Amino acid sequence: MTEKSPVDLLAAYRRGDFFLATENRTMLGRGIHTAVSDADEFALAERVRTLLLGKIEERSGEDEADLVAVGALPFDSDATTPGHLVVPKDVHVAGALHPAAATLPRHEVPRPVAIRPVPEPSRHVEAVATAVTALAERNLRKVVLARALDVEFAGPVGPEGILHNLVVDNDRGYTFAAELPNARTLVGASPELLLSRRGRTVVSHPHAGSAPRSADPTIDRENAERLLASRKDHIEHAVLTEAIVETLRPYCARLDIPPRPALVSTPTMWHLGTTITGELSDPGVTALHLAAALHPTPAICGTPTPSARRLVTELEEFDRGYYAGAVGWVDAQGDGEWAVSIRCAELAEQSLRLYAGGGIVPESDPKAELAETSAKFATLLRAMGLPQE
Numbered sequence: 001m002t003e004k005s006p007v008d009l010l011a012a013y014r015r016g017d018f019f020l021a022t023e024n025r026t027m028l029g030r031g032i033h034t035a036v037s038d039a040d041e042f043a044l045a046e047r048v049r050t051l052l053l054g055k056i057e058e059r060s061g062e063d064e065a066d067l068v069a070v071g072a073l074p075f076d077s078d079a080t081t082p083g084h085l086v087v088p089k090d091v092h093v094a095g096a097l098h099p100a101a102a103t104l105p106r107h108e109v110p111r112p113v114a115i116r117p118v119p120e121p122s123r124h125v126e127a128v129a130t131a132v133t134a135l136a137e138r139n140l141r142k143v144v145l146a147r148a149l150d151v152e153f154a155g156p157v158g159p160e161g162i163l164h165n166l167v168v169d170n171d172r173g174y175t176f177a178a179e180l181p182n183a184r185t186l187v188g189a190s191p192e193l194l195l196s197r198r199g200r201t202v203v204s205h206p207h208a209g210s211a212p213r214s215a216d217p218t219i220d221r222e223n224a225e226r227l228l229a230s231r232k233d234h235i236e237h238a239v240l241t242e243a244i245v246e247t248l249r250p251y252c253a254r255l256d257i258p259p260r261p262a263l264v265s266t267p268t269m270w271h272l273g274t275t276i277t278g279e280l281s282d283p284g285v286t287a288l289h290l291a292a293a294l295h296p297t298p299a300i301c302g303t304p305t306p307s308a309r310r311l312v313t314e315l316e317e318f319d320r321g322y323y324a325g326a327v328g329w330v331d332a333q334g335d336g337e338w339a340v341s342i343r344c345a346e347l348a349e350q351s352l353r354l355y356a357g358g359g360i361v362p363e364s365d366p367k368a369e370l371a372e373t374s375a376k377f378a379t380l381l382r383a384m385g386l387p388q389e
């Protein structure tokens with residue numbers, strides 16, 4: 001592994017590579033040594049584990065640090081949208097991109113020729129109202145409804161400029177670009193950690209409960225305080241942390257769960273977040289296996305999961321693809337990091353689809369839910385140099 005600075009890695013990123021920047025690490029994966037796709041996420045985790053362990057043996061004693069698999073899990077796996085990981089030919093890892101990245105000049109992204117909401121905003125409001133009724137009828141505690149924006153360009157557009165600007169804007173969280181098996185690139189900046197594993201230590205940082213940031217410091221503070229005091233948002237959040245804890249508990253000898261969520265901020269949103277830390281009882285369980293066990297969490301699907309998933313399919317007029325899945329890496333030891341793939345877009349040759357959703361509980365107001373998705377689009381719109389809806 002040659003030494004490169006984090007800013008060099010960002011500059012070196014090209015479509016086809018894997019890129020992930022976190023608060024303390026920057027990773028660039030290039031080339032395909034082996035690609036593994038599987039619609040069954042646990043089978044995928046097992047195949048990747050066997051593959052990486054096999055590679056350790058081939059190398060016998062050489063450096064194992066760059067033996068990783070990187071990639072993305074979709075919201076709903078099937079044959080055309082499988083979990084997709086790649087063992088890159090070359091992996092470069094460096095330290096944190098920030099604070100240095102904040103001073104980098106922004107890149108120009110071509111202006112779109114068309115932006116079309118899917119569905120129309122009024123239809124999303126109706127879908128949320130229908131969801132609120134369905135929650136009571138079907139005994140659901142929460143469902144997450146999303147909408148999309150289809151953006152078209154006059155010519156080919158790469159992910160490089162968008163990724164660069166996302167990195168400049170976001171000094172925390174998980175900023176990523178990953179190649180998808182459908183010849184698209186998933187690019188985004190998620191605040192939310194699904195799961196990380198380092199040795200026996202696992203961490204999950206679920207987010208639920210949202211309010212927009214404001215350029216006016218007084219309004220910004222008020223929005224944050226209203227969120228911290230909002231019963232509706234605390235209910236949405238509790239449903240999520242309960243599910244994470246329930247899933248992780250059987251794997252862990254110890255779990256630390258803070259009694260109440262904390263305020264988390266991105267440049268565009270306030271959220272409620274809870275950092276859950278655990279110690280694995282079986283260190284043989286990989287980060288990817290645990291990510292597969294947790295997914296789909298009530299942050300992006302709902303509770304109970306099967307009926308929430310059904311309601312999502314009934315009410316959303318588009319396929320989520322790799323939005324509301326996970327993006328990350330796992331190494332030969334089973335360590336890894338998986339972020340929830342939100343605040344992201346799937347980029348094709350000269351078009352992209354960007355996504356945003358929000359949790360619906362019985363107390364939800366449909367108009368406020370529409371506004372929340374608009375605020376969430378801002379992460380990507382800003383990186384594209386566009387006005388925020």
Ligand SMILES: C=C(O[C@@H]1C=C(C(=O)O)C=C[C@H]1O)C(=O)O
Binds near residue numbers: 207343
């Ligand atoms: C579903 C999204 O975000 C999720 C939903 C949230 C909410 O409902 O409050 C908050 C953070 C995320 O877990 C998204 O950004 O698309």
